[in-house]
Amino acid sequence: MPDSNALSIQIRTAAAWRFGTAALTLAASLSLGWWFVTAFERDSPGWIWLGLPASLALGAAAAMHWIRSGQLRREGEVWRLADGAPGSAEETPGSVAVALDGGHWMLLRFRATPAGSRRHVRWLALSRRDLGGQWHALRCAVYSPRPDPAGRSAQAPAAPSA
Template identity: 50%
Template sequence: MRAAPSVTVNVLPSRLACGALLGLALAAVGVSAVWGAARSDAIGAVVALSVTAHAAWLVYAAWRRPALVLRWDGLKWWLGPTGGEPRPGAVAIALDLGGAMLLRFRAAPRTRRRHASTWLPVERAWLPAEWHALRCAVYSPPPAANTGATDDPGG
């Protein structure tokens, strides 16, 4: 079987993903507000306010996330900030809508820093030239372990 081609994409903050996250956040706030009102005590109010604050923070953090560079070199996945040091890891598809995908990047265990997983919403509209190569790379099985892969992000 042929290996997937190398591909490099810039992962930008996604309006589609932020809109979906905003919808889920509003639903969580609504449900917790109804629950808090039904309880009509201090615990209900505290929980509703806490859910509201967390939902607002999640949407804000998703919108303000810096651009990242995702790269498949034919052997490994690499993720890093634009102009920064990439780290190796694995990519899995969490959701595929045809014109948009939600990918989960899990850093290699020895390179994990703050987060074990990074969620990456990607859209065909940003990557018309790279979309097919990206889809081929995420759907292709990883190469055999004895291919001589290196930890060098430069190739």
């Protein structure tokens, strides 16, 4: 079993996830555009303002930045994420939590430790197909138990003294 305290893997957003989010965003924007155009034909231009929240949500979904590639490392309890985009070689410390687990794919939430960082929460859609042999090590590291923050001295002894 790999050491769950040290991990360094190259990550890549699952191609199926990228395709699915792009297809859903495109379908939603086409549907919303068609609804705006046909609102005048239905003689209800006053109802167009109802499409504003949907437009804002669609804009936010289209602007979400998914990491296409990068480096995910774990050293003890600290996770570090380095975006593979050109010109961004800095690593952001943070924590990782599993949002969805489908067995052969996972959606992870990377929460940056410094709250003032540029992106506080990053979503990582990873699949077994894209990670290959590193998949098992990632799953072990993500699901490994967290040690007590107070350390071993705060824990009760294994056997009471007589």
